[in-house]
Amino acid sequence: MDFKIQSCQVMNPPSVVVKMRCPVCHQRGTFEAFGTTDGFVNPDGVIVGQRRCPDPSCGALVFFVFKSSTGNLMISYPPERIDFDATNIPASVLKALEEAIACHASNCFIAAAIMVRKTLEELCAERGAKGDNLKAHIKGLSSKAVLPGELLDGLDDLRLLGNDAAHIESKEFDTIGKEEVEVGIEFAKEVLKAVYQYSALLNRLRALKKP
Secondary structure, X not given: OXXXXXXXXXXXXXXXXXXXXXXXXXXXXXXXXXXXXXOEEOOOOEEEEEEEOOXXXXXXXXXXXXXXXXXXXXXXXXXXXXXXXXXOOOHHHHHHHHHHHHHHHOOOHHXXXXXXXXXXXXXXXXXXXXOOOHHHHHHHHOOOOOOXXXXXXXXXXXXXXXXXXXXXXXXXXXXXOHHHHHHHHHHHHHHHHHHHOHHHHHHHHHHOOOO
């Protein structure tokens, strides 16, 4: 993005309100100005500034670029990330998924798709699914984890998404971009929820029954 700081001026109220998910505590909130300066604006109406997470227990500092003509948040740093529940997910699987989400937040979509595939590899390894390749591992996963048929079928599509990101020989997807990666991450989240979190939730529910 090309704008010159020397051509900017300090803004007057009303302040720009930035709504986003905090990159640190992962809670959604309305980030408002703090201190004496609301931000800086250039002649094209591009506003740069800083905001703080409204949660007092967090207070993370976020820098932003905002387009006043459209009312859109263009860039934030640290970038906003896709939210997910890490409860009961093994460390090796969690690390791969977190890296996929971090790559997506930085608009590195090819890398994100590869890490989604890596998440599947770590899942299969943790569950003990065997085979000569990831396709075989996914097939063997059906005997190692209880998953709905739709999720099992979709695992091979996630594998192909990662293949397309890593190789150029054959393409199952037209592009590997923001939408493809977001859907891939959301699907992977549902798979991990089914494998690692449903049983714990069921046990909590059963624990509430009368003796």
